[in-house]
Amino acid sequence: MTDISYWLMKSEPDVYGIDDLKKEGKTIWDGIRNYQARNFMRKMELNDLAFFYHSNCKPPKIVGLMKVTKKSLIDPTQFDTQSKYFDPKSLKESPRWDCVELSYLGQFNNPLSLKELKDFYSAEDLLLVRKGNRLSIIPVPEMTAKDLLNRLGKFS
């Protein structure tokens, strides 16, 4: 029995929201084009849990929970010239971008808005609330994750 890690992943509900994930059951988290975010994704292990955060909306908030069900996948959009994530500098022999597969676990009864998160946690507890933070994938310390799970309540 190995310990799992906890993560928080942002997505704009207009682009891909928790409802889309619920419908599909699972998704490839592609389109990540930030090295820090990618490196965090590379540290993910099977069965890790990830909070689904709705960004760029009113209000931004944590809405659901996901589980890592596949790791170290090559992001296919980097080779797709039709995709907005196409990366001409990425080589087939050495792909620059990879991703994980996440499966839907549920939506919380008590979503937590960014404002609430700022009230509850410091930047050390939760990178999300650090001023100027733009990373779309961040690690969540276990203590914070457990506290979050308590506050977010059961799945609706």
Next chain:
DNA sequence: GCCAACGTTGGC
């Protein structure tokens, strides 16, 4: 729509 806080690019 504004803009702060980044990250990336490319000339030098």
Next chain:
DNA sequence: GCCAACGTTGGC
């Protein structure tokens, strides 16, 4: 390696 210019994220 430095840094100015530019692009993006995402809260407000």
